[in-house]
Amino acid sequence: MTIEKITVAKLLKLEQEKSIELSEDFFEALKPEDGQFAVIILNLNRKSVRIIPTSTExxxxxxxxxxxxxxxxxxxxxxxxxxxxxxxxxxxxxxxxxxxxxxxxxxxxxxxxxxxxxxxxxxxxxxxxxxxxxxxxxxx
The missing domain is CATH 3.30.70.1150 (ACT-like. Chain A, domain 2)
Structure with missing residues (x-):
């Protein structure tokens, strides 16, 4: 029996001035059906990032x-x-x-x-x- 995938993870080295690239599985999971945008929110207290798809710019x-x-x-x-x-x-x-x-x-x-x-x-x-x-x- 296989376990249903509920998260996708990628470990990367944080380097200033360097872009973070999304792998194809990240991109496909994030892309909204009716748009091409996402808001990226950094929670300064928790030091966590959220990427939330949206259809608006x-x-x-x-x-x-x-x-x-x-x-x-x-x-x-x-x-x-x-x-x-x-x-x-x-x-x-x-x-x-x-x-x-x-x-x-x-x-x-x-x-x-x-x-x-x-x-x-x-x-x-x-x-x-x-x-x-x-x-x-x-x-x-």
């Missing part, structure tokens, strides 16, 4: 700074995203940076353009403990 990063984390933070954020029909590519969960709590969310441009940005910012700022929100576009 532009994405948005929504960063939320949290001063005091309320117990119902995730519930309120999840409800807000559900009510606004926000579909994300990736979210970090909570990350602590220099005694600050940060939550990042990545959204592709097709999904983001369906959102009323002013309403999103206003509704996020209504959640207890949130101090700032920053939205950054990232393009190829």
């Amino acid at each position: 532009k994405i948005y990063k929504v960063s939320i700074n949290i001063d005091k984390l309320a117990q119902d933070f995730f519930q309120k954020v999840s409800n807000l995203f559900y009510e606004m029909n926000i579909k994300s590519l990736y979210s970090t969960g909570l990350c602590f940076v220099d005694n600050k709590c940060v939550y990042d969310l990545y959204i592709d441009s097709v999904e983001y353009e369906k959102i009323d940005e002013a309403k999103l910012k206003d509704n996020i700022m209504k959640i207890d403990g949130i101090t700032t929100i920053d939205i950054e576009s990232i393009s190829v």
Whole structure:
């Protein structure tokens, strides 16, 4: 009996100024059906990289700074995203940076353009403990 493959790994030497090439099995597994793009996200705390396929050449990063984390933070954020029909590519969960709590969310441009940005910012700022929100576009 064979074991179904759920991961692909490649060991490489990290060298500054040197490109990282994806083998054919990586490339085929990552390539989205309807596009040719991917967002590469480096988690600075965990020192891990995520490569997430997308069909768009532009994405948005929504960063939320949290001063005091309320117990119902995730519930309120999840409800807000559900009510606004926000579909994300990736979210970090909570990350602590220099005694600050940060939550990042990545959204592709097709999904983001369906959102009323002013309403999103206003509704996020209504959640207890949130101090700032920053939205950054990232393009190829």
